[in-house]
Amino acid sequence: MLKRFFVSIAIVLGITFAVAKVKPLNFENPGNRRLLKTEEGNYWYYRSLPEKSMFLNVEGISTIYLRSFSVAKVRKPQVIIIFGKDKKTYDLSLKEQLDGFYIYDEITISVPEGASKMELLCYERSIYFRPFYTPAPTPKPKSSKPPNLVVKAHGGIINISHNNTESQYYTFNSSQSFKFTLNNGRNAIVYVRARLHNNKLPVFELYRNGELVDIYEFTLQRSTKYKATGVNYLSLGKKIDLPANSGTVEYELRAKTDHMFFAKPVLLKQK
Numbered sequence: 001m002l003k004r005f006f007v008s009i010a011i012v013l014g015i016t017f018a019v020a021k022v023k024p025l026n027f028e029n030p031g032n033r034r035l036l037k038t039e040e041g042n043y044w045y046y047r048s049l050p051e052k053s054m055f056l057n058v059e060g061i062s063t064i065y066l067r068s069f070s071v072a073k074v075r076k077p078q079v080i081i082i083f084g085k086d087k088k089t090y091d092l093s094l095k096e097q098l099d100g101f102y103i104y105d106e107i108t109i110s111v112p113e114g115a116s117k118m119e120l121l122c123y124e125r126s127i128y129f130r131p132f133y134t135p136a137p138t139p140k141p142k143s144s145k146p147p148n149l150v151v152k153a154h155g156g157i158i159n160i161s162h163n164n165t166e167s168q169y170y171t172f173n174s175s176q177s178f179k180f181t182l183n184n185g186r187n188a189i190v191y192v193r194a195r196l197h198n199n200k201l202p203v204f205e206l207y208r209n210g211e212l213v214d215i216y217e218f219t220l221q222r223s224t225k226y227k228a229t230g231v232n233y234l235s236l237g238k239k240i241d242l243p244a245n246s247g248t249v250e251y252e253l254r255a256k257t258d259h260m261f262f263a264k265p266v267l268l269k270q271k
Helices: 002-021
Strands: 035-038 042-047 054-057 063-070 079-083 086-091 094-098 101-104 107-112 117-122 127-133 149-152 157-162 165-172 180-182 190-196 203-208 211-217 238-241 251-255 260-267
Touching: 035 101, 042 063, 063 079, 079 238, 117 127, 149 260, 157 260, 165 180, 165 251, 180 260, 190 251, 251 260
Parallel strands: none
Antiparallel strands: 035 042, 042 127, 054 117, 063 101, 063 107, 063 127, 079 086, 079 117, 094 101, 149 180, 157 165, 165 260, 180 251, 190 238, 190 260, 203 211, 203 251
């Protein structure tokens, strides 16, 4: 229970830090500046030139987080934010006093859709401002490298057990072949087994990029160590060493007789 509690706290803190991860923005025409050092970081804050506004490029930004402080106690601190013809006055609430500075609570400003400029107007000369924003997450570039092995067609999946372990095999028969692709110059081997149900020998073919590589024939000898659910008589296995691959190659296993076959491709370690 205690472990679960700490895990929950860690998740909450992780979310909090992720949300709080903002970046500062620069005014286009800042005036005087002062450095404010807090636990949130050390940043320059700006005030406009006398009787002037400061402008900010907000193109592509949906929300501005405006932080501010004053070097003197102000009776009614306010800031005016203007987008085109829309003007709004925000009251600044005192958050704390630090090293002689009066630090105000951060205010959140929603940027109207299509707006490209924000105007900041403050008549009180002792107040300094710095805008921040949350950058949009940069999508991770998709890897252009394809998977090493891609199964493209099969007749189903079955588990074959041996010594209390199970391996996944792909089935194929006379109506549905087994196809897979090897990419990135990877090499592989294929283990194949067949279900024995008559005195006819199971036969299948191996194709590489559409060309016949070889024909394989099983005996009627049954396996006593390998089992598959619903299969009474399972043949001995065949290990097929596929030809060397230098790029991308497609393999296909086709049944030549009326048997069900089971195939398992295994990637070889790169040297």
